[in-house]
Amino acid sequence: MAAIKKPVDDAGSPPAPRFEGAERHLIQPWPYAGAIGNEARTPIETGDGIYITDADGRRLIDGPAGMWCVNLGHRREELARVMADQAMELSYNTPWYTMSDPSAELARRLAAHAPGDLEHVFFTTGGSSAVETALRFMQFINNVRGRPDKKLILSRGGAYHGSTYLSASLNGRPRDRDWMDGADDLVVKLSCPDPFRRPAGMTIEAFTDFLVDEFRATVERVGAERIGAFVAEPVQASGGVIVPPPGYLPRIRNLCRDNDILYVSDEVVTAFGRLGEVFASGDVFGIEPDMITFAKGVTSGYFPLGGVMISARLTEELRRSNHPQAMFGHGYTFSSHPIGCAVALKNLDLLEGGVLEHARTVAPYFQEQLKTLEDLALVGEVRGAGLMACVECVADRESKNPLALDNAVGKRIDAHCHELGLLVRPLINMCVMSPPLIITRDQIDDMVAILREGISRTMDDLRREGLWQG
Known part of the structure; x- marks a missing residue:
């Protein structure tokens, strides 16, 4: 019986492991010197409506709509x-x-x-x-x-x-x-x-x-x-x-x-x-x-x-x-x-055919529901307009000081939310949300619930590590 041959690329070599090209050749925007040309970020494979799916098959709400831009959602035929x-x-x-x-x-x-x-x-x-x-x-x-x-x-x-x-x-x-x-x-x-x-x-x-x-x-x-x-x-x-x-x-x-x-x-x-x-x-x-x-x-x-x-x-x-x-x-x-x-x-x-009107209709609910996160001790302010908002985390709400010992709190929240089904855009001590304009009230509820849990888990992490006493 003939041996099974491994697939080869055009140069006659076995194909590289999936996404290895990113770590070896791809320079992403805004890299740190210590990782430039040698990093792989979260691979996203598909998108549909307000959702994206990562390489592990996890379905995520696209909280930032790509980069503030996927206003009509993914896979619009x-x-x-x-x-x-x-x-x-x-x-x-x-x-x-x-x-x-x-x-x-x-x-x-x-x-x-x-x-x-x-x-x-x-x-x-x-x-x-x-x-x-x-x-x-x-x-x-x-x-x-x-x-x-x-x-x-x-x-x-x-x-x-x-x-x-x-x-x-x-x-x-x-x-x-x-x-x-x-x-x-x-x-x-x-x-x-x-x-x-x-x-x-x-x-x-x-x-x-x-x-x-x-x-x-x-x-x-x-x-x-x-x-x-x-x-x-x-x-x-x-x-x-x-x-x-x-x-x-x-x-x-x-x-x-x-x-x-x-x-x-x-x-x-x-x-x-x-x-x-x-x-x-x-x-x-x-x-x-x-x-x-x-x-x-x-x-x-x-x-x-x-x-x-x-x-x-x-x-x-x-x-x-x-x-x-x-x-x-x-x-x-x-x-x-x-x-x-x-x-x-x-x-x-x-x-013009209805998305603008939908966005105007759903935006107040989006802002109201996100505003409920201000009852979390880590949250200093939730602010926004239309379908864009920011959850700013602070060490102390009265002094409005950022978390001096953990300015990467946004990344911690994003990591928890990713596991729960939401992609967040972390900006140091802030989480920015700007979902596709086609988002529904039920989907807003899902997004806010996941974000609440992600922030709560982050609060537990910071307390356990002695970085925050809130």
């Missing part, structure tokens, strides 16, 4: 079919000197949803490239205006705006810049608008006044003639779902207008239903920015796509300028990608 159909129709065209029907139609439909006069869109490949594009556009228009010194950018503590060089320079989260360089000479940082960590004894109204006064004082100190843009997420997502105090954003918008500072609303996370609307800037927060950046939910994560909505006032100013030969020398090979734009069009159909 409509989106997959559009991708395939468009690839067979036109898989790519160069945006330098041609265009496609999907990109033109998507631009028209997005303009109809955008607030104010944001009638134009420049498509990018994702959120970082969208923010980079907005900043380069600011630099370009000020060069055309004859204001070469008006290039500084105002950003905030707790902000996250991307991983490309200029966009990452705006980031204000702890540890983001510990080992990374940035364009520090171009960025001026303001305080984080976090009501939970406002100075002791200060009212919300006084905190808002403080933030506005700080902005005004910064403009006076630095000089409005040197500041080109203010970039802000309506809700600081990766910074811990920081919802600014009421009235803060409109007041800052007015100060930007008064000082000829372009207001860039970074809606990479908050757009496309996360707060119940296609764009949250106008419909939720009552502001009309000069630019809006977006990505993630525009295709529900099915295809890399992002973009910048740009005010007609700015484009008209450029067309009327004395420098018609001035070129905005910026673009990407995959700008206006026909497959991405086709998927985004179908995604928009589904959002």
Whole structure:
């Protein structure tokens, strides 16, 4: 009887063990030096609706919706079919000197949803490239205006705006810049608008006044003639779902207008239903920015796509300028990608066809149920808006101090929740939740119950290890 041969790869060698390629060859985002190029993270094999399944066959609620992006859920046949159909129709065209029907139609439909006069869109490949594009556009228009010194950018503590060089320079989260360089000479940082960590004894109204006064004082100190843009997420997502105090954003918008500072609303996370609307800037927060950046939910994560909505006032100013030969020398090979734009069009159909309304209906229940976790001693605050929320853990609720001896508490909670059937996004001492918009009330109940048990088990661990006495 002939011996059974082992399967071989194309090079004639036995195939490597499953996922060995990750540990030997794959570099994942945001690695530590001690593990770079030599780590394997949790393998995810399939997705269906709000659920994903890991390599061990464990079915998990996708608590972070991938990375804030799988808004319509996994395995949407409509989106997959559009991708395939468009690839067979036109898989790519160069945006330098041609265009496609999907990109033109998507631009028209997005303009109809955008607030104010944001009638134009420049498509990018994702959120970082969208923010980079907005900043380069600011630099370009000020060069055309004859204001070469008006290039500084105002950003905030707790902000996250991307991983490309200029966009990452705006980031204000702890540890983001510990080992990374940035364009520090171009960025001026303001305080984080976090009501939970406002100075002791200060009212919300006084905190808002403080933030506005700080902005005004910064403009006076630095000089409005040197500041080109203010970039802000309506809700600081990766910074811990920081919802600014009421009235803060409109007041800052007015100060930007008064000082000829372009207001860039970074809606990479908050757009496309996360707060119940296609764009949250106008419909939720009552502001009309000069630019809006977006990505993630525009295709529900099915295809890399992002973009910048740009005010007609700015484009008209450029067309009327004395420098018609001035070129905005910026673009990407995959700008206006026909497959991405086709998927985004179908995604928009589904959002408009009932998903946005569902998200608005279920969001209050989502926030109410998560808020019940505040009866756990480890939980300092549960905050959020729409279908995004953060559970922040603290050593002591009165002092609001983080866990000094165990800043990885979020990872501990995530590990317990994983065993119980929920994927959590851990951020040091915080757990971020942003499930697919199609989540139901019963599924919210399941998610909160698992999260409660995961936090309770973590509390038991910390007490047993002597790291926390709560």
